[in-house]
Each structure stands twice: as structure tokens, then as C-alpha cells.
Amino acid sequence: MDYTTTLRGVEVGKLTVDAEGALSAVDSGRVSAVAGQAQRDLQTYAERYPALFPANPFDPALFSTVALANAFCGPWFSAGDLRAANRATLWAFALDWQIDYLAKSRAEVADIVRRCLAVVDGAPAALDDPLAQMLGDILSTLSAAPAYEALRPAWRLEFQRMVDAMAREWDWQASRAAGDTTALPSFEDYLGNADNICFSFVFLSHWVSTSGPPPIAQVDEVLAAGRKVQEVIRLLNDLGTYDRDVTWGDLNPMMLGITRDGVTERIGLLVTEALALLRPLRAEQPELALFLERYIGFNKGFYGLTDYWGDL
Secondary structure, eight states: OOOSOOOTTOEETTEEOOTTSOOOHHHHHHHHHHHHHHHHHHHHHHTTSGGGOOTTTSOHHHHHHHHHHHHHHSTTSOTTTTHHHHHHHHHHHHHHIIIIIIOOSHHHHHHHHHHHHHHHTTOOOOTTOHHHHHHHHHHHHHHTSTTHHHHHHHHHHHHHHHHHHHHHHHHHHHHHHTTOGGGSOOHHHHHHTGGGGOHHHHHHHHHHHHOOSSOOOOHHHHHHHHHHHHHHHHHHHHHHSHHHHHHHTOOOGGGTTOOHHHHHHHHHHHHHHHHHHHGGGTTTOHHHHHHHHHHHHHHHHHHTTOOSOOOO
16 A cells, blocks of 8 residues: 655755655755754753653654654754654643543543643643643743744644544543443544544644745645544554553554554555545645645554554
8 A cells, every 4th residue: 555645856944855765865864963953952942841852762762753753744944943843742642641541530630621721721731740741841932933823723723623532532542441331432432532642742743843924825625635544644643553562551543443454454445545635735725735735645654663652
């Protein structure tokens, strides 16, 4: 099954993406340098919030692979251009860790969600709340971008969808741990909760930070394409992390009665749907369309070998 880019021979800035979506050795070296710069920024940034990022599972490879993912999916960007996406990704990992692995009750989950939404809606973060403080810092940077006001409703919606999805996943995992299989989702419900992987939130943060001033075209169409790519990434992640999910107690669609072949088949259908949504965007949003499309190929290769998280 072909997951490679279909934007053939596209020139973006000084880069040329060939017929297989590949970069030249020179361009690959430049992108790797950008990723290195981004990794150093992430590690320095994380040091401001040490309580959020314990060495296990936040090992050096996690910072490296986050930086590499965004650099190779947007190889025409500088480390500065990718800072918002990288920092939003790192914050999303911290949120996931707080909800999935540290929260011991539904009340704790609800409190995390409440505190984060308060910051998003303008409240100051408490001094003893590093998760909210880090979110407030990211939001402060985004709010200075020319596109922020135009894209804020979309960004706010994606943020709400993300935290709701994480809380919903916590409920499912708690039911499974308690032996209550009647409360588990169907495969379709599970896929419909793909916002828990946080890609749309990261993508919207990137869009806000890299867009020029309004008007901004095709917002609804870009959101729809991004969410479809997010579903692809959700299932690619599930294929690559099944063994870890079993060990860590995470939910995986292969625990819901669908086979690996069934997941793979659904990925193929979702890729077709995603490419159909991306095709009309190429004229007015070529960079966003290419960024999203390269994310499909990158994650197919990435999750075929490894995962972001370090050991517990």
C-alpha cells in the first residue's frame, strides 16, 4: 500500500520534493540541522518545567524524534518556524502523561481539563501548576501571531476536542481495568476519538504561528483534512505500539475485536479519503497540504520501527 506523497516534484522555497517525496542529501542534511536546533530548544524549554518531564519516559530520543518529525514533514521551515509546533507537541505529551498515567481518578482528570481550559480562556495559571503555566506560555506566543485572531475559534475548538477525547479515553481505560467490557467503545467510536493523539491541536498551533495576516482561506477544508490525517496517524500509532499498549495498560483497537489486517485495511481507506480532501487545497494552501501529506508518509515509516515514548 502506497503511503508516499502524491505531490510530485513540488518546489517549496529552495527545496524540491521528488517523485517519491524524498529530499536530496544536501537538503536532508539541512533538515537534520534544523531538527538538531529544535531538539536543543525543546530540551532547554523542558528544563523550565522539570516536574512535567521525568527522565523516564521523557528520554533524549523523545525530544529528538519530536524535532525530527516536524522538520522532515515541513522541510522548508526553519527551527524558529517550527517552534510552536514542537513546543505544542511537547506540551501534549506532558498532558497525555498527566491524564493517562498519573491521574488516579476521574476527578483528577476533570481538574486537569478544567485548569487547562481556564488558561485557554484567559485565566492566569497558578504558580504551582506547571502544566497550565507551560500552556499559558505557548498561548502567549501564539496570540502574538498575525493569524491568531482569525484562527483562534478553530484552535480553541481543536483544544476542546483534544482534552475531551483524552478524558473519554481515560474513562474507557478505567472501565477496562475494572473488567467492565460493556463500557468499551466500538472500533468506530474509538476512531472517532482520534483527537486524543493531539495532532490537530499541534497542527493548528503550527498553522497559527506560520500563517501571515488574514484573510485566511479554506479554514473548514483544512480542518477537515487535518482531522482525517489525524485518524490515519491514530491507527498507524496503534499498529506500531500494540506491545507497549499491552504493557502500559493503554487501549488499542486490536483489543476491541479488530485484527491487525483490519486496522491496516482501514488505514488504506483513510489515506484515500485524506488525499481526496488535500487535493483541492493544493492551489491556495500548498504548504499546509504538503505538510499534512508528508505526515502520513513519515508516520508510516516511523511507527514501523519505533515509538516516541521512552521506558517507564
